[in-house]
Amino acid sequence: MRSSxxxxxxxxxxxxxxxxxxxxxxxxxxxxxxxxxxxxxxVQPAIEKIVGKEHLTxxxxxxxxxxxxxxxxxxxxxxxxNYIKEAEGTACMWRHHKGxxxxxxx
Numbered sequence: 001m002r003s004s005x006x007x008x009x010x011x012x013x014x015x016x017x018x019x020x021x022x023x024x025x026x027x028x029x030x031x032x033x034x035x036x037x038x039x040x041x042x043v044q045p046a047i048e049k050i051v052g053k054e055h056l057t058x059x060x061x062x063x064x065x066x067x068x069x070x071x072x073x074x075x076x077x078x079x080x081x082n083y084i085k086e087a088e089g090t091a092c093m094w095r096h097h098k099g100x101x102x103x104x105x106x
Contacts, residue, residue: 018051021050022043022046022047022050022051023038023046025045025046025049025050026038026046027042029041029042029045029046030042
């Protein structure tokens with residue numbers, strides 16, 4: 001595959017701008033936390049704010065879930081089972097619920 005110099009320069013320019021925006025946002029988050037050092041905990045939310053989150057298909061989610069260790073797979077399974085039992089027959093079954101950690105403990 002070949003690429004033109006202009007095409008590569010455009011990609012570099014766009015990524016440079018994107019990186020600058022992420023660093024600027026991460027710096028704001030670090031300052032709010034009274035730090036002069038940008039850390040991973042600043043970068044992750046900055047990327048999400050600037051770039052956005054990717055919404056995965058159920059197949060992609062399953063691929064990620066299956067990478068987990070057997071214990072975590074059991075906890076995931078138990079959490080899903082408990083969620084379905086609680087939500088059976090209700091209109092809110094497919095809404096995102098907080099407190100999923102509590103469902104695993106039951």
